[in-house]
Amino acid sequence: MVHWRSAAGHRTFGINHGCLDKCSTSNDRSSKSTVEQSSRESKLEFSEDEKNLITRMYKLVGDRWSLIAGRIPGRTAVEIKEYWTSRFSAND
Numbered sequence: 560m561v562h563w564r565s566a567a568g569h570r571t572f573g574i575n576h577g578c579l580d581k582c583s584t585s586n587d588r589s590s591k592s593t594v595e596q597s598s599r600e601s602k603l604e605f606s607e608d609e610k611n612l613i614t615r616m617y618k619l620v621g622d623r624w625s626l627i628a629g630r631i632p633g634r635t636a637v638e639i640k641e642y643w644t645s646r647f648s649a650n651d
Contacts, residue, residue, distance in 0.1 A: 603642055613639060 605613070609631055616627040622643075624636035631639070
């Protein structure tokens with residue numbers, strides 16, 4: 560609660576909207592990042608057909624992720640690259 564005086568000199572009360580905005584934004588960010596994280600993890604679950612297609616396409620075109628993603632509806636180049644690097648890292 561914030562106190563201030565109006566132009567007529569009357570004391571008024573109000574809510575500090577700046578604090579509410581910052582506080583709610585902070586809470587929104589943490590809940591959004593949790594949702595995005597779980598969404599990202601679920602999107603990295605690929606069907607056997609997708610896995611086979613990614614492997615075959617990688618053998619043909621290499622790490623041209625956008626080209627591979629263009630062959631799999633609903634997948635992005637970032638998702639394909641994350642899938643590939645998480646399963647077939649250079650250390651294996």
